[in-house]
Amino acid sequence: MSELAMHEMDVLRSQLAERAAAEGLIDVSYRLVDSPVGQLMLAATERGIVRVAFTAEDFDAVLGTLAEKVGVRVLHRAAPLDAAAAQLDEYFAHSRTGFELSLDHRLSSGYRLEVQLALPKIGYGHTVSYKEMAALTGRPAAVRAVGTACATNPLPILVPCHRVLRSDGSLGGYLGGLEAKKVLLDLEHDRLAGPSS
Amino acid sequence: MTTNPAFELVVRRHGTSVLRMCTALLGPGPDAQDAWSETFLAALRAYPALAAGANIEAWLITIARHKAIDILRANHPVPMDELPESAVLPELTGQLEMLDSLASLSELQRKVIGYHYLLGFPYADIPAFLGGNPASLRRAAADGIKAMRSQHHEAEEES
Numbered sequence: 001m002s003e004l005a006m007h008e009m010d011v012l013r014s015q016l017a018e019r020a021a022a023e024g025l026i027d028v029s030y031r032l033v034d035s036p037v038g039q040l041m042l043a044a045t046e047r048g049i050v051r052v053a054f055t056a057e058d059f060d061a062v063l064g065t066l067a068e069k070v071g072v073r074v075l076h077r078a079a080p081l082d083a084a085a086a087q088l089d090e091y092f093a094h095s096r097t098g099f100e101l102s103l104d105h106r107l108s109s110g111y112r113l114e115v116q117l118a119l120p121k122i123g124y125g126h127t128v129s130y131k132e133m134a135a136l137t138g139r140p141a142a143v144r145a146v147g148t149a150c151a152t153n154p155l156p157i158l159v160p161c162h163r164v165l166r167s168d169g170s171l172g173g174y175l176g177g178l179e180a181k182k183v184l185l186d187l188e189h190d191r192l193a194g195p196s197s
Numbered sequence: 198m199t200t201n202p203a204f205e206l207v208v209r210r211h212g213t214s215v216l217r218m219c220t221a222l223l224g225p226g227p228d229a230q231d232a233w234s235e236t237f238l239a240a241l242r243a244y245p246a247l248a249a250g251a252n253i254e255a256w257l258i259t260i261a262r263h264k265a266i267d268i269l270r271a272n273h274p275v276p277m278d279e280l281p282e283s284a285v286l287p288e289l290t291g292q293l294e295m296l297d298s299l300a301s302l303s304e305l306q307r308k309v310i311g312y313h314y315l316l317g318f319p320y321a322d323i324p325a326f327l328g329g330n331p332a333s334l335r336r337a338a339a340d341g342i343k344a345m346r347s348q349h350h351e352a353e354e355e356s
Contacts, residue, residue: 005213008230012212012230012234013208016237016238019234019238020241025238025241030205060206063202063203063205063206064200064202064206066203067201067203067204072200072202072203072244073241075204075205075208075241076205
């Protein structure tokens with residue numbers, strides 16, 4: 001396809017997304033953003049941010065899951081995710097320690113959701129063990145279930161599952177890869193340790 | 198498959214070929230772009246009700262065909278009692294890439310083929326849009342199809 005034809009297609013696609021939004025025809029809007037942990041995909045419903053995905057998860061596969069679980073009318077549209085993109089930029093630039101965004105937790109349920117709702121209690125730059133997290137939710141024996149809840153967190157970074165580690169201090173797992181988890185922990189640690197804080 | 202793909206993937210996969218079809222029928226520019234937009238907006242409205250695993254390309258072609266006819270009618274206020282029967286050339290529905298070779302035909306050949314094979318107008322109705330007479334238009338279409346076939350075969354031999 002020529003560059004002109006590609007441009008024409010881009011314009012047509014973004015006009016389609018705007019008209020679809022005006023008519024309330026979009027179930028899920030999504031956009032991509034660059035970050036120190038690689039490209040991220042952000043997706044939102046009319047209720048709020050519903051998914052943050054890492055490149056390793058395969059964005060097209062994530063779009064497929066959103067189509068299946070939320071609705072097939074998934075379209076690229078940046079505007080509903082501008083605030084989230086800006087806050088993530090600030091977070092990665094050390095100028096933000098918490099997020100003020102509406103979140104749509106519909107991809108989780110049961111105890112997983114309970115754990116994910118409790119995760120923001122772990123403050124910026126702090127970490128807890130899977131065992132402590134289980135105790136924090138009032139189910140001290142549910143260590144393994146906490147691990148599952150963290151591993152299936154649909155809103156990583158915004159819901160800070162990266163702050164949960166193994167009892168021996170080793171990293172445990174992470175959807176975005178251990179390297180990403182380490183980058184996030186170092187970033188938060190640096191800011192707390194830095195002279196400007 | 199329990200669900201159809203995310204609509205974004207439908208646009209990504211078929212957006213270019215639908216635009217090619219609209220452009221072949223309506224010429225490059227605003228009419229083809231309008232037909233494209235109306236096609237995908239109508240498709241988006243209806244998409245949740247489309248059976249899982251349906252032939253999405255054929256479905257889009259049907260919608261695009263109606264949108265193109267709407268625009269042709271708006272541009273050429275000629276009496277037409279009913280929508281023409283669908284008479285899509287099988288070779289064209291199988292692979293919209295075939296429409297690429299439409300671009301190399303003369304404008305008359307391209308339009309006659311589009312109106313007759315994609316939109317389903319009988320040759321007797323086409324002079325209302327393009328002038329000429331049914332016999333000359335039929336010849337133009339036959340020449341165009343012949344040219345497309347030979348191009349298509351050359352392309353296949355090369356690949």
